[in-house]
Amino acid sequence: MKLDEPVTGGPCWTELGTSDLAAAQRFYTRLFGWRPETDPRQEAGGYTIAHLGDAAVAALTPLYQESQPVAWNVSFAVRDADAAVRTVTEAGGTVLVGPMDVFDVGRFAVALDPAGAAFQLWQGRSFPGAGVFNAPGSLGWVELLTRAPERAVVFYTTVFGWSVNASAQYTRWGLDGADFGGMVTMGDTFPPEVPPHWLPYFAVEDVDATAATATAAGGTLLMEPTSVPGGPRIAVLRDPQAAVFGVYRAGDER
Structure with missing residues (x-):
């Protein structure tokens, strides 16, 4: 990810909603060295x-x-959460939660894009978002998996003003020339019950070693190191x- 700090319109934070908070803390602490x-x-x-x-x-x-x-959920930074949810609705999205204040740290909302992928809006106050990106153990890329790529391009460029750098192999999202994420079209290899979603990727020093650690800790490898x-x-x-989450080798940002 070419962004190294929270920027309006870009990914600023990622949250895991989990059924076992204590177990998740142990797993990710072992995997990434986090201090919860x-x-x-x-x-x-x-x-x-x-x-x-x-x-x-x-x-x-x-x-x-x-x-x-x-x-895992991905949050995108906005200047005004209330104005942003109006834009989301006008562009064909759905607001599920908020906007609402979170103590004195910011204001947030949860929304769905027109195809059903959930994402969050964050208007930072005392807390703008993550304090580091792209370093091992931190967020370094976000990827939209969707069955409606053309509709996604229209929606997200309208809501956030993203640039689109598309090739035959991959579509990248960016802000002012700084790419921070991409888009994958969900084809027949994805079971129909898997909904469209945003997938965070965390930087790691060694993808193969991280995959081995994850499986040893009870995780599952969905895509082999590639x-x-x-x-x-x-x-x-x-x-x-x-x-579900992704990992990539730190220093490979492009």
Whole structure:
């Protein structure tokens, strides 16, 4: 990812909603070396921030609703959450939650794009988002998996003003020439019950070693470590509670 700090319109944070918060903390601490800290306030609902050193890099949370799936979620920075949800609705998306204030740290909303992929909007106040990107153990890329790529291009360029760098092999999202993510069309290899979704990729020093550590810790390897022609070495994993995420070799950002 060419972005190295939260930028309006770009990915700024990622959160895991999980069915077993304690187990997830153990798994990701072993995998990425995170230091989790759970907000002790009752109204925070168990919200846990993972750190690398002093930098916040991601969050882990309990499931707050029965309908909430175990999954990683990606947040995009906006200047005005209320204005952003109006744009989302006008562009054909659906707002599920908010906008609502989170203490004094920011204002957020949860939405679906027209094909049903969930994402979050974050208007940062005292907390703009992750303190580090692209370093081992931190967010370094976000990828939309969808069955409606043409509709996704129209929607996300309207809502966030993204640039689109498309080739026959892959479509990249960017801001002012800085690519931060991409898009994959979900074909027949994806079971019909798998919904469109955003997939975060975390940077690691060694993709193969990380994949081995994940499986030893109870995770599942969904895509073997692979070197993408002209791109990074990557793998896609599922944690023991069934949340899916990707990893890529740090330094391979393009």
